[in-house]
Amino acid sequence: MRIIFVPEAKIEYLRNAWYAAAWSDEVGRTPLSRTFLDQPVVMFREEDGAPVALADRCPHRFAPLSKGKLVENAIECPYHGLRFGSDGSCVHNYHGPVPKAATVQAFPLMERHGVAWIWMGDAAQASEDKLPDFGSFDTDPRFAVVRGYLPVSGNYQLPVDNLLDLTHAQFLHPALGNPDSSDNSTFSMKSEGSTVWAKYFFKGESVTPFTRMIWESKSETCDRWAHMRWDAPSNLYLEVGVTECGASSDEALMIPSYHFLTPETAKTSHYFWLNARNVRIDDKTLDEIFWKGVDSAFRHEDEPMIALVQERMGDADFDDLRPIFLTTDRAAGRARQILTQFINAERVGTPPTSDRQREVASGNGAGLTEKANV
Ligand code: FES
Ligand SMILES: [Fe+2]
DSSP states (O other): OEEEEEESSOOOOOOSSEEEEEEGGGOSSSOEEEEETTEEEEEEEOTTSOEEEEESSOTTTOOOGGGSEEETTEEEOTTTOOEEOTTSBEEEOTTSSOOTTOBOOEEOEEEETTEEEEEOSOGGGOOGGGSOOOOOTTTOTTOEEEEEEEEESSOTHHHHHHHHOGGGHHHHOTTTSOTTHHHHEEEEEEEETTEEEEEEEEEEEEOOHHHHHHOOOOOSEEEEEEEEEEETTTEEEEEEEEESTTOOGGGOEEEEEEEEEEEEETTEEEEEEEEEESSSTTOHHHHHHHHHHHHHIIIIIIHHHHHHHHHHHTTOOTGGGOOOOOGGGHHHHHHHHHHHHHHHHHHTTOOOOHHHHHHHHTTOSSSEEEEEEO
């Protein structure tokens, strides 16, 4: 008998949450247009550096404001010149009085550790204390950092599935995994509140080409762990450590990384990634090699597979396709389950307080039924 979880409603977007919108240095005095949760958004900075996010559609004849220009702290529409300030209200009309009804939606946009986070839901619920905090490897002197951005041709939950199930590395990533990884690995899952951990250990494995690229040891084998943490709705942190076989983790080569997925449309997503390392941190040549290695794995191995999966799924709902559930899907399955509960709670208007999220995530909340699939 197989136990499967059946969500009460199809997965949509969780709106009252912070999503990664851009690297901070992408947001400047040139308008930047991106679509989040099916809504086009324009981002820019005021003259004092404050970040702004507005709906990227003029309320007059619906031109994209992002094609316009910044005039002091306002953005000027490229079609007939209406200007909008950071709160979305019209502040200038070349051709007459400022129309009071001319407003565009303004979205909270806050920064932490080099990431600009956007809140696409009820602005009154957006607060700094809810901002994701994944630590600051970008300013930690023990680490060298590379980072990137990748558009993904798949629903944002597909790359989340991919990241929580690292067994795919054995097949998809010749440099990151080993052909015999499954012989030496163990997997466990931990779920706590709105956080899920997928923990992999690879004991005495052959040193992978990727590890060889940065590890200073000459050993042929090593112990490696990869602990992936997911936080709702779609932000992940991966801690990878490598040691000599049986050695203490204090001496490990550490390769921590962020993976922030943001829905763009139902079938496309934004992928912001950051990879750090605690060896040869001043080696700029290695920075480049490291960046190419990571970018290439995501761009040429993960993303094309996710795009093919999305193509095969078409418009079908994930659960309606009744995917086979493997032991190693426990983390991805739990993350989907928690997110569905949050979305359902948001739909019925339950305040998304942290207490409520804990209650829902622990299984005490409404929105989920269990069904035995015999
Ligand atoms: S469409 Fe923007 S001012 Fe007319
Ligand atoms: Fe991958």
